Amino acid sequence: MLADHAKAMQRVCFGAEPSKADLELLGSRERWLVYRDLVRTRLSNVIGVALARTKSAIGDEAFSRAIDEWLATGSPRTRYLRYVPSELAEFAIPIWQRTEAPWVADLAGYEIAAWEVRHAPRNPTPSAEFAFDSKPVLAAGVKVLRLAYPVQNEPTPNTGYAPDPTILCLYRDKNHRTIPRKLNPLAADLLEAWRAADQTVAESVQQVAAAHHAQITPVFIEKLSTLIADSIQRGILLGGHSPPS
Amino acid sequence: MTRDVAGIGLGLRYDLATELLERRPKSVAWLEIHPENYIDRGGRYQEMLELAREDWPVVTHGLSTCLGSVEPFDASYLKELGGFLKDLEVPWHSEHLCLGGADDRFFHDLLPLPFTEEAAQIASQRLTEVRDAIGVPLALENASYYAPQGPDGLAEADFVVEVLEKADAKLLLDVNNVYVNGRNFGFDPKAYMDRIPMERVVQIHVAGHFVRDDGLRIDTHGEPVPDDVYELLDYTLRKTGPVPVLLERDNNVPPLDELLSEVDDLWKIYRNATGADVAR
Incomplete structure (x- = not known):
């Protein structure tokens, strides 16, 4: 069934560890691990660009661990690649508040806010000049x-x-x-x-x-x-x- | 008013946009964009699209409305997409024949469908549903795949034809994907092309791909188009006639002149194969 196939693909790509049963259902352990790598690399890359200074501050290992945990909890939920870093940040910043230096959460919050501003929607069009009574x-x-x-x-x-x-x-x-x-x-x-x-x-x-x-x-x-x-x-x-x- | 899309086009990508939009080379006849990168987005992307539309017709190629998923579509997204396409006045929109998500999670990559009757049925129904929702002609694109199919499925070309015929759909024929799949799974790409109903082809994609040390070819869009893909393009264009051809380059983007050199090569093949003399 296609539904079973799709769920197995999802678990293989996002799960902490792909199961033998899922890889057997899909048919090729080696090739499905290629897909797992492609999917995770693309997501990690965009997150790494958005949170470059945070990644550098906490180190590759802690940063990758946060992404792995986030993927294992049921993300990403957005179709827009540019919103993926925000989903990760929402999950990871509370963790970093507990586990990293006290300023790291501020840094991550600042970086993600800057990313969101840069990729924000089009500006609204005002209907009038700025005025105190408008x-x-x-x-x-x-x-x-x-x-x-x-x-x-x-x-x-x-x-x-x-x-x-x-x-x-x-x-x-x-x-x-x-x-x-x-x-x-x-x-x-x-x-x-x-x-x-x-x-x-x-x-x-x-x-x-x-x-x-x-x-x-x-x-x-x-x-x-x-x-x-x-x-x-x-x-x-x-x-x-x-x-x- | 919809503008004519003909000849050789290029994907409008962030990494090459500045130089492309400054120089506006005449050899590039049209541009392709991914709507997900522009919908509900301002800033540089909004500016890029506005500048591009001053000179070029634009077509759209979706990344996230994959035709093989089993969950219901997000109706609000399809409505937004339809409005975006209408504003852009695109002659058609295309989506991949693949699986892009499961359980409301997005892979952000193009995962292969099993080539089964069930998957063909689902994909054709979804294609019809999307086409009705967005209100513009919709083409499906044949995808690359790296994992072997089960023994009971259809051949890839038969699977693609099955979906096309069930949905009475148009095809965006990705020549590089056919070549990559042929090399990875040992079938003859020309025989694949012979199986395709060429009257359904509205657009062609060509790209380069990465060859791993173990020989597996990955559709990266990050390398120059290899000679074998050019040759397969020539073979294909002789069957389709002058349908528009897009050079895809999404990663490892070189200086614009290198891409324009590939565009020139594509024009030579296009003119030789079709006899068409299209200019922007």
């Missing part, structure tokens, strides 16, 4: 990342990273590269509110300022204007959606 439109894939270690600084030091809490905005620039930009906590919350796009800019500014016990003074407004102008110039903030008239 809902903001951000570029696709913009992420705010709160890190305990400054893993965006390259190269990775031989001694690892010392703690230094950092908030980053990751965005895709006009050359399609992922760029990290440092943010203060208030700016990060504003950007996250704008990404949610369920309030006008004015509403989100008032709410975030209140949450941070910040008065909306001329100095605040000057800093806000700088943040908005910089975000527009970088292509983070694309414009707005006018409220229905």
Whole structure:
């Protein structure tokens, strides 16, 4: 039966160890191990590209072990090769939090976020210019990342990273590269509110300022204007959606 | 409006896109893309496709809607794929006659179907289902395989013909795959071609392959096209007439001039074999 055949192929390619019974059902131990190798190599390669610094930090053996365990648990579930590294990261980062140096999980999280920003969908098209009384439109894939270690600084030091809490905005620039930009906590919350796009800019500014016990003074407004102008110039903030008239 | 796809084309791949899109060589008459690499994706891939479409007709070749799986299709994906193909105005779309996943897991590789009546029945039904869902003509592609088939199955060519006829389908004939399979399993590639209903062929693929130390040939798309594959292409084109031919190069991508030299060789074979004088 084709269904039995397909399940045996799946177990041979993804299982921790191909069983003798499956290899016998499929007919050629040697040749099906070729397939196992082809399938696993392709997946490992794309994951290794996305998480290159993490792989280098923890070593090939630990990295391969994480992939083997992930495959044995029932992945990949995505048809898109570019999403495979994200599936692996979702599985492996909690493991690396327990087993590796404390900054490794931050590094892996940063690398995978950068990968996702780079491969994010097309940007939405705003229906209006940016305005305080409209809902903001951000570029696709913009992420705010709160890190305990400054893993965006390259190269990775031989001694690892010392703690230094950092908030980053990751965005895709006009050359399609992922760029990290440092943010203060208030700016990060504003950007996250704008990404949610369920309030006008004015509403989100008032709410975030209140949450941070910040008065909306001329100095605040000057800093806000700088943040908005910089975000527009970088292509983070694309414009707005006018409220229905 | 659908643009004519004729002559020699090239796969639009990330590694060669920058130089290809800058130079826009006239010898490349059309381009092929994998829709999975572009659907719901912005950035460089979006830009590559937009730039490519300024000058070239584009056809699509799927990687993940494999025709041999036993699970139901993801209807939302087929809808998305159909919309993407409609926007691109492709003359046809192609998918592999293989098994790409099982139990909702994707291999991200093309695994072989057993050449049985059951598999032919399933593949032909699925082909019809996909074709109806996406709303454009659908061709299947014969795949390479490395594991020997069971003793009770059909010959590969008979299996392919069975699926084509059951589904009344078009064929993307991969000449390199026929050659690789012939060498790996000891059949005559020309006899295979003689068995194929050439009126169903809408497109041809050629590529290079890797030969392992033990002699097993792997369809890597990472080597230059060998002379034997050129010769088989010539034999095939004399039977099909002037159907478009794509040079596939996905790995170990050389400088563009090396690929264009292969494209020129393909044009010579194409013109000699078919008498067609196609230009972009």
